[in-house]
Amino acid sequence: MNKNQKNPFNTPKGYFDSFEGKLMDKLSKTESTIPKGSGFKVPDNYFEKFNDHLNGRLENEPKVIPLFSIKKIIAVAASIAAIVFISLEYDQYASNKLSFSDLANTDIEAYFENNDFELSPYEITEVLPVTNTEYSDFLNSPIQSNNLLDYLNENVSDFDEINIEDNE
Amino acid sequence: MIEEETLVLELKTKDKQAQAFEVLVNTYKERLYWQIRGIVLSHDDADDVLQNTFIKVYNNINGFKGDSKLFSWIYRIATNEALNFIKQRAKLQGISDTDYQDKLVSNLEADVYFEGDEIQLQLQKAIATLPEKQKLIFNMKYFQELKYEEISEILNTSVGGLKASYHLAVKKLERYLKED
Known part of the structure; x- marks a missing residue:
């Protein structure tokens, strides 16, 4: 088909469609330097015996076990359910657990009164937390004079040793 | 020859499977063997890969x-099995695929199942220098004489692209053989 009106030449029908094929055929005829055979051979009767060898392999082929069998899925689901159940029970148990703040002050006092810990005041100071104790705690809670007199009465045998008059 | 559709149907039917599989093996074993042998070069390796292909x-x-x-599906499996075989062997030996293939070609001289002359050995050396796809196309077209349409379906490449690749491969091989 002549698409250019100025061009008086024409081509046979389908020329361009078959051009590539004809070119490649021509090119493929220039393979003279390449030998035709590959040089490979197979052992005698190899193809005749191949089926028997293959059947032997297929019989010994381990059965394919599906990665996600029904039994495995059930086992995994049961394990997950058990873990969830145990953790929920544990949370419930943990939420019911008593803490120190739940104890009544009277119970604590009774405990200390009825049990002899054999701790000296110095040892108690080592045990008691002092980090939250401020100087202001002492100022806001002044020692009552009655308590002071009771303490002195019980613990001091010789009042002269105190020498109150000299220090006043 | 049994129709392909019938063969596939029988291969999927339990009581006819064994017989249909034998037909399949008999139909394709020789063609697939040469496809694989062209890639792995050694007979023992080709035998291994061919059996693996049919098992797959x-x-x-x-x-x-x-x-x-079915023909192109099986051919594709065979080709991939052979290429993977080469890659795995190269990895096992800690060398590149190209170095492993060079090694395969040099082993041919001592291979009892290679009886090629000097020019045929040179041709195998020349083929080893081609890019993977050109190598496949050349083997399929030149040695196995498959049609471009068949190669096109196996390698999922256009016929035009195959013709160009084949032509390039031939030119490279000729140059290699002339220079050597």
């Missing part, structure tokens, strides 16, 4: 949807 076909026949021809 047997185990996966139910997954064959018929989108392509």
Whole structure:
């Protein structure tokens, strides 16, 4: 088909469609330097015996076990359910657990009164937390004079040793 | 010769499977062998890969949807098995695929199942220098004499692209053989 009106030449029908094929055929005829055979051979009767060898392999082929069998899925689901159940029970148990703040002050006092810990005041100071104790705690809670007199009465045998008059 | 569709149907039917599989093996074993041998070069390796190919076909026949021809599906499996075999062997030996293939070609001289002359050995050396796809196309077209349309379906490449690749491969091989 002549698409250019100025061009008086024409081509046979389908020329361009078959051009590539004809070119490649021509090119493929220039393979003279390449030998035709590959040089490979197979052992005698190899193809005749191949089926028997293959059947032997297929019989010994381990059965394919599906990665996600029904039994495995059930086992995994049961394990997950058990873990969830145990953790929920544990949370419930943990939420019911008593803490120190739940104890009544009277119970604590009774405990200390009825049990002899054999701790000296110095040892108690080592045990008691002092980090939250401020100087202001002492100022806001002044020692009552009655308590002071009771303490002195019980613990001091010789009042002269105190020498109150000299220090006043 | 049994129709391909019938063969596929029988391969998927339990009581006819064994017989149909034998037909399949008998139909394709020789053609697939040469396809594989052209890649792995040694007979023992080709035998291993060919058996693996048929085992894979047997185990996966139910997954064959018929989108392509059975012939090209099996050919594709064989080609991939052979290429993977080369890659795995090269990895095991800690060398590149190219170095491993060079090694395969040099082993041919002592191979009892290679009886090629000097020019045929040179041709194998020359083929080893080609890029993977050109190598496949050349082997399929030149030695196995497959049609471009068949190669096109196996390698999922246009016929035009195959012709160009084949022509390039031939030119490279000729140059290699003339220079050597």
